[in-house]
Amino acid sequence: MAIAYTFLVLFLSVFIAAFIFLVMGVINFDYCNSEIPPGVSQPVKLRIIHMILISTAVVGKILENIGICSQVSFVRYMQSRKTLGADQNLFIEDLCFDMVPVRIYQPKTPSASQRRGVIFFHGGGWVFGSLETHEKLCRWIAKESKSVVVSVGYRLAPEHKYPAAYEDCLNATLHFMKNIEHYGVDPARIIVSGDSAGGNLAAAVSQTLASRSDLPKLRAQILIYPSLQALDFNLPSYQQNRAVPLLFRERAAFYVLQYLNGDASFLEDVLQGTHIPSDTILNYRKWVNADYIPEKFRVRGYKPHVLLECATEVYEKTKKFCEPNLCPLLAEDAIVQQLPETFLLTCEYDVLRDDGLLYKKRLEDNSVPVTWYHLEDGFHGIINSFNSDWFSFSAGKRGVDNIVNFLKSL
Incomplete structure (x- = not known):
């Protein structure tokens, strides 16, 4: 029981650390590589959307590198996963x-x-x-x-x-x-x-x-x-x-x-x-x-x-x-x-x-x-x-x- 608990804590710690690292990396990439001119409509929303897209691409690349799926397939899946019901x-x-x-x-x-x-x-x-x-x-x-x-x-x-x-x-x-x-x-x-x-x-x-x-x-x-x-x-x-x-x-x-x-x-x-x-x-x-x-x-x-x-x-x-x-x-x-x-x-x-x-x-x-x-x-x-x-x-x-x-x- 103690071993399982220790493993769970370790797993969560690694996951949280990886998540924080990903977020920090995405924020750094966005601010270093993108430019949002003053005249752009609602710039904060645009920056957040851009960070989400970057995060999706990064996760897709990680999955591709470990052989789970291609980056393109993952991004397509994430884009199309929401389906609307009847109208x-x-x-x-x-x-x-x-x-x-x-x-x-x-x-x-x-x-x-x-x-x-x-x-x-x-x-x-x-x-x-x-x-x-x-x-x-x-x-x-x-x-x-x-x-x-x-x-x-x-x-x-x-x-x-x-x-x-x-x-x-x-x-x-x-x-x-x-x-x-x-x-x-x-x-x-x-x-x-x-x-x-x-x-x-x-x-x-x-x-x-x-x-x-x-x-x-x-x-x-x-x-x-x-x-x-x-x-x-x-x-x-x-x-x-x-x-x-x-x-x-x-x-x-x-x-x-x-x-x-x-x-x-x-x-x-x-x-x-x-x-x-x-x-x-x-x-x-x-x-x-x-x-x-x-x-x-x-x-x-x-x-x-x-x-x-x-x-x-x-x-x-x-x-x-x-x-x-x-x-x-x-x-x-x-x-x-x-x-x-x-x-x-x-x-x-x-x-x-x-x-x-x-x-x-x-x-x-x-x-x-x-x-x-x-x-x-x-x-x-x-x-x-x-x-x-x-x-x-x-x-x-x-x-x-x-x-x-x-x-x-x-």
């Missing part, structure tokens, strides 16, 4: 569209006319995210806009490399468009949408469908702080917000490399811009150019980046970054001109801000109607915390309200 206002059903998992949200209240159909692609850097992580957002959009929402559970990297996620999103969208009569959806009011990596996928799917004459034309696309290019990680927003949670500049490049081919060994080359030949970059300067970012977004600590010589080996591994299905900002004008009305949301303290601003210019230059909403106090990922109890952000709620209002206008 008295919605019919919710899990199905497969052309072998792609989807979750459909249909309002229960009768409608005198056919509803809008909103296809949603979740964010998470193509590596994380799931039907569960964006469950609250999809439910809210379905209820508040009285739309049928289809959330798509596409395959994730690095297990499934480009173009797997794009193909899943395209195939699920095609299936839905060809079978909309089953869901009471108006074929003239189909919208594709997504946040972050999901915004990338929504833009790519929208471009692919732009010239299809055998299907209904998309009514609109909703792009929420989308990732749209991988040529230049030295645009003003990447420099200004390089260490602002929840998406660091380095992680943005890391995730797109994971999606491309699961190989992050060229991360530093991508960050420095030596992954694409200078003549190719100069060719795309007509679209990817810091000079096209409005002056007010360049005044906060931006230095023009000098082009460096490209390494041939790196280019061979990353040349698919020039494909519009991977980087929609690089699509030709002939495609962009055919795109539907667009809602674009950007955040001031987000490395992806300028991807959105450059795409906004491209759309407007090609006479595509754009509704742009900019969260001056927003950061990357804020939309997902619009309604998360203590961790909710007022700026995120404003963003979601504007998305819903845009949908109601269609």
Whole structure:
């Protein structure tokens, strides 16, 4: 009995010490490596959320090192472990569209006319995210806009490399468009949408469908702080917000490399811009150019980046970054001109801000109607915390309200 008691005390002591060490390490890492500018909405909450994410990643790495599970698997599990029950206002059903998992949200209240159909692609850097992580957002959009929402559970990297996620999103969208009569959806009011990596996928799917004459034309696309290019990680927003949670500049490049081919060994080359030949970059300067970012977004600590010589080996591994299905900002004008009305949301303290601003210019230059909403106090990922109890952000709620209002206008 005494031995068992001694062992228990020892175990608890080790556990408490390890926990304290973890907390102290996380706090130290956060304060040493991250920066939360004064203008960020509710900075204390953001810092706490960031520490929780760091802790999850650290525990995942420990579990990976002792052979229990991979870090990626653990983080995915922790993100998706909360499930919501039935909703008295919605019919919710899990199905497969052309072998792609989807979750459909249909309002229960009768409608005198056919509803809008909103296809949603979740964010998470193509590596994380799931039907569960964006469950609250999809439910809210379905209820508040009285739309049928289809959330798509596409395959994730690095297990499934480009173009797997794009193909899943395209195939699920095609299936839905060809079978909309089953869901009471108006074929003239189909919208594709997504946040972050999901915004990338929504833009790519929208471009692919732009010239299809055998299907209904998309009514609109909703792009929420989308990732749209991988040529230049030295645009003003990447420099200004390089260490602002929840998406660091380095992680943005890391995730797109994971999606491309699961190989992050060229991360530093991508960050420095030596992954694409200078003549190719100069060719795309007509679209990817810091000079096209409005002056007010360049005044906060931006230095023009000098082009460096490209390494041939790196280019061979990353040349698919020039494909519009991977980087929609690089699509030709002939495609962009055919795109539907667009809602674009950007955040001031987000490395992806300028991807959105450059795409906004491209759309407007090609006479595509754009509704742009900019969260001056927003950061990357804020939309997902619009309604998360203590961790909710007022700026995120404003963003979601504007998305819903845009949908109601269609």
